[in-house]
Amino acid sequence: MKYIYVILACLSFSLFSCKNKGNHAENGTKDSVAEAVDTMKLDSIAPGIKRFEMEKGIMEMIMYTTNQTLQKRTIYFDRYGARLVIIDARGSYIYQMNGFEYHINPDKKVVKNILRNEDQYDPTMLNALLMNDDLKKAINWTEDGEEEILGKKCKKYKCHELKLMFTNDVWLYKGFPMRVKIEDPVKNASIIECKKMQEGVDIDPAKFALPKFDK
16 A cells, blocks of 8 residues: 555656756745746747647546545646646646746645756656657657547557656547556556546636736
8 A cells, every 4th residue: 555655645746747857946925926937938848849739628637546536637728738737626736838837835825936848757648749759768658559538539658667667558639648547566556537628628818827926
């Protein structure tokens, strides 16, 4: 059972976020996030490079072990994933845009800005299309057929991250991970899965607006 907690600890740290290279800032000052955007590039993904092959969408996700639901989150994205926000059932937010990732807790007083490396290993595979060939080789990224999820034909892949010693099974629909199974060395598994999707739906631009903070 202790191995399940190892997996969950890893997922809690990296769930729906790419591997990063250090903290940029952490504060709770007024307008701290919104003002920071002025000095950053518009999108985190270079022009012509897509995180997903869908322009925009809303994805309702759950994470569970066996039949126990552990987390529920909704992912909103547009610009083929260059702007993305994750909202969990507890009211926490993760914004991924402008080359940074912004973590905001439910009371909206704590902000952590993290510089993003788009092409690094991400256990949740939200950046599967952005991984370069060297990384795919390092994690043994291998095609494993096709399966249908929510009526969508998904390409299945397997990979193994040696440092973390986790094995991933990944089901991608247009680059979006409809299901990710993360398994530890003794075969305990956690699963992240899309339970409802809305592809191509219009999203209010305000959904991607970084918040301003009152003192």
